[in-house]
Amino acid sequence: MSVPETPRLLLSLDELVPSASSARGGALWKLAERRRQLDANLIRLPASGSVALHVENALDVLLVVVAGDGHLDGDDASLPLTTGSVAWLxxxxxRGLRAGSDGLVYLTVHTRRPGMGIAGPAAAAEGGEAPCALDRVCPHCGTMRAEARAPFCAWCGERQDPNADR
Incomplete structure (x- = not known):
């Protein structure tokens, strides 16, 4: 019988965001609790940084702007983002993101991405991803890229190695 989880404070955005270097991009924090049903990431795009237009076919994402400003781009629109904005993706x-001149810090929340496996959940628990898919895993946050040659990770915003897929 498993022990039930208890609510707890995970971090203080008021402390973390100002203490992280504004030059540092990528994941500032990610939800890492073992038996969670959600994933969450706190991402910083540096000034004028961006996440290229991409499609996420499996998950809805909630995006909350914590600091800075920028734009949420789609095929037909560019929506302004400011501190306190909440967007549904x-x-x-x-969708893609562009940070303004002060950068953009945002929290993404979505259901936990199911593990990939050939023979079901037991195989994934034993050995993880199939070797043929390892080149699509972001080395910064561990998320599987939806597009094989995406220049940026859709979740953490880090630039991907262009030679990783070859």
Whole structure:
């Protein structure tokens, strides 16, 4: 019988965000509790940084702007983002982000991505991802990239090695 989880404070955005270097991009924090059903990431895009337009086919994502400003780009629109903005990114939508002159710090929350495996959950628990898919795993946050040659990770915003897929 498993022990039930108890609510707890995980971090203080008021302390973490100002203490992290504004030049540092990528994941500042990620939810790492073992038996969670959600994933969450706190991401910083440096000034004028961006996440290229991409499609996430599997998950809806909630995006909360914690600091800075920028734009949420889609095929037909560019929506302004400011501190306190909350955006819904529906699965199968095409979206990208552009940070403003002060950068953009945002929290993403979505259901936990199921592990990949050939023979079901037991195989994934024993050995993880199939070797043929390892080149699509972001080395910074561990998320599987939806597009094989995406220049940036859709979740943490880190630039991907262009030679990793070859």
């Amino acid at each position: 529906p699965r199968s939508s095409r």
